[in-house]
Amino acid sequence: MKDLESKIQQALGAQIDKEGYDLVDLIPIPTHGDRMVRFRTLQEALDDFDVNPTENTVGYLIQIRQKRPTAPAGSEPASKAAQQAAPQQDTGSDGVYLPNGKLNVEFLKRNVELLFSAGDYSLAKNILKTIVTTGEWSAPAFYWIARCSEAEGRIEDAKRFYEESITYYPSLEAYQHFSTLLIKEQKDQQAAELLERALNLKSIDKSVQFELHQAAGNSWLRANNPIKAEKHFKKALDLDPKADAIQNNMGVVQLQQKKIDDALRFFQDAISANPDNAKALSGIAACHLAKGDKKLAHDFYARALGIELNNPSAIFHLVKCAYEIKSYATACRILEEYIQIGPINTNLLYSLAGLQYHLGRHQDVRATANQILNLKSDHTGAKELLKLIEPYAGDII
Numbered sequence: 001m002k003d004l005e006s007k008i009q010q011a012l013g014a015q016i017d018k019e020g021y022d023l024v025d026l027i028p029i030p031t032h033g034d035r036m037v038r039f040r041t042l043q044e045a046l047d048d049f050d051v052n053p054t055e056n057t058v059g060y061l062i063q064i065r066q067k068r069p070t071a072p073a074g075s076e077p078a079s080k081a082a083q084q085a086a087p088q089q090d091t092g093s094d095g096v097y098l099p100n101g102k103l104n105v106e107f108l109k110r111n112v113e114l115l116f117s118a119g120d121y122s123l124a125k126n127i128l129k130t131i132v133t134t135g136e137w138s139a140p141a142f143y144w145i146a147r148c149s150e151a152e153g154r155i156e157d158a159k160r161f162y163e164e165s166i167t168y169y170p171s172l173e174a175y176q177h178f179s180t181l182l183i184k185e186q187k188d189q190q191a192a193e194l195l196e197r198a199l200n201l202k203s204i205d206k207s208v209q210f211e212l213h214q215a216a217g218n219s220w221l222r223a224n225n226p227i228k229a230e231k232h233f234k235k236a237l238d239l240d241p242k243a244d245a246i247q248n249n250m251g252v253v254q255l256q257q258k259k260i261d262d263a264l265r266f267f268q269d270a271i272s273a274n275p276d277n278a279k280a281l282s283g284i285a286a287c288h289l290a291k292g293d294k295k296l297a298h299d300f301y302a303r304a305l306g307i308e309l310n311n312p313s314a315i316f317h318l319v320k321c322a323y324e325i326k327s328y329a330t331a332c333r334i335l336e337e338y339i340q341i342g343p344i345n346t347n348l349l350y351s352l353a354g355l356q357y358h359l360g361r362h363q364d365v366r367a368t369a370n371q372i373l374n375l376k377s378d379h380t381g382a383k384e385l386l387k388l389i390e391p392y393a394g395d396i397i
Helices: 002-018 035-051 080-085 105-118 121-134 138-151 155-168 172-184 188-198 206-222 226-239 244-256 260-273 278-291 294-307 312-325 329-341 346-358 362-375 380-388 390-395
Strands: none
Touching: 105 121, 105 138, 121 138, 138 155, 138 172, 155 172, 172 188, 172 206, 188 206, 206 226, 206 244, 226 244, 244 260, 244 278, 260 278, 278 294, 278 312, 294 312, 294 329, 312 329, 312 346, 329 346, 346 362, 346 380, 362 380, 380 390
């Protein structure tokens, strides 16, 4: 093969020398290995030319193969499978270069998709950066470079390339991915401002506008700016007046501003739209608690936890209300269920032991108190509970 390469170089060199050109290089492409291995070789060659440009240099891909022997008369034609397995000559639509010498961007894009799906983000990025140099498909190329960087955990690079993509041509996908990264970093104000920029995009339908207003409102809420949050939630409700999640969020905004009656109305509207909205039920409970009605607060916290048990704040307020209104059974049952799914800590166990004591469940008190002491041997409250149930030792089996 080396002799063949030498002969090709000599022959080509001699021919093009007559036309006033020099043969710069001849790049051998592996004939074995999968398509991606061969494509990587091409990419490395292209990168080499990019690093070491030569004035007036044009690259060509030359493909050769040995002539096939003519089939003897009367022999059977090759099978269809064999024909499909035989190497096919690259065409303008399925090669790195087009017939006019330009990079075949569509072909490169298809390879980027394959590489991204296979998790080869580094090579995908190299191809995308080559595409960027063509001036074609630049915004999507920067977007996919950002996606690759994000997949590699290079978050700062990802944010930079998302911004680069938006600068070339703003796209909804770039805004959404960029804002998600900012939210994960708890940069909620930046995320909200970015989502507001996305709302300036033309030709986005109402469902997308709704999602963007909801996300922007949530981000402003986390950024402790209820005024701006309320503005976006109102616009979301204009688009979908029965959206219970937005009605609940409006209730949260009013509650933060101490507008208890307004908050209660929004939470009740959310429940009218969706009776299983546990967050809205907790919001109603919080409103009644703010009004001083601990019995109603207790009952609504219990309803909320009956739908969604994993709510530590609601658990805390339910137990607190139970002690204050001296109604222990419901809180005890729900707390026992919560302890089965939540992380165990001595505070929760001590609250449970106290509820069990008030219900006269002395055997359960002893078991829970001992569990506390196994976690914290000097827990004073657990020791006191054990002393309180000593007179009932005969009742404990």
